[in-house]
Amino acid sequence: MTNIQSMTIAIKSLYEQDLCLWLQANINLLKEGKFAEIDLENLLEELESMVKSEKNALKSNLRVLLMHLLKYKYQQEKRTNSWLYTILEHRKRIRDAFQISPSLYRFFEEIFNESYQDARELAAGETGLSIKIFPPESPFTVEEVLNPDFLPDDSPENIQ
Known part of the structure; x- marks a missing residue:
């Protein structure tokens, strides 16, 4: 040897x-x-795992952010500072991910609609509201979701 x-x-x-x-x-x-x-075989496996982990973290942060934006929009009477903190925190996590890996933005756009569907289910489960309350298509654009100053309009005509 x-x-x-x-x-x-x-x-x-x-x-x-x-x-x-x-x-x-x-x-x-x-x-x-x-x-x-x-150790090329294990090194490649670890590198692939790192990419998957970064993508999974981004997807998770997006789901949580969308769920809280939905709760904020459709449960005005139950709004808390905790919800605002969660919205702020997950926007920061997503922004940080984009700063480290700008290529993740493309993945973000690809998973946006799927993540919104997951967020609808999560919001319905957490709030006890019917999933039908939350529109089948995201009421928020990608730009709004990422905008640190955006909060959903809560005027009565915009609530279904």
Whole structure:
């Protein structure tokens, strides 16, 4: 067995024992240009997992934001500062995600309608209101959802 083969086996076994140490070892190998010794299979798996995780976090933040915007619009009498905080917090999380990875904006647009449908179900479940109260298509545009100053209009003619 060559030295490179034994190093590769050691790195792969480290993956199962200590993820942070494994990552640091692979980072060091990359910096040193020792590409043959890198645990490529697990590294690719971890990188793909990171992308999925970022997308799942964005989707989750969007669902929560949309749900609270729906609650804010359709339950004016129950509005709380907690709802406003949640709207603010999840907008910030989404904005932060876009700052770190601007390419996530395209994914955001792709999942917007699906996330709105999820938010309708969540809002109905949390409020006890019929899902029919919430329109089948989002009453909010992408721009409104991301606008830090936007809150849904609560005038009676806009409430169904």
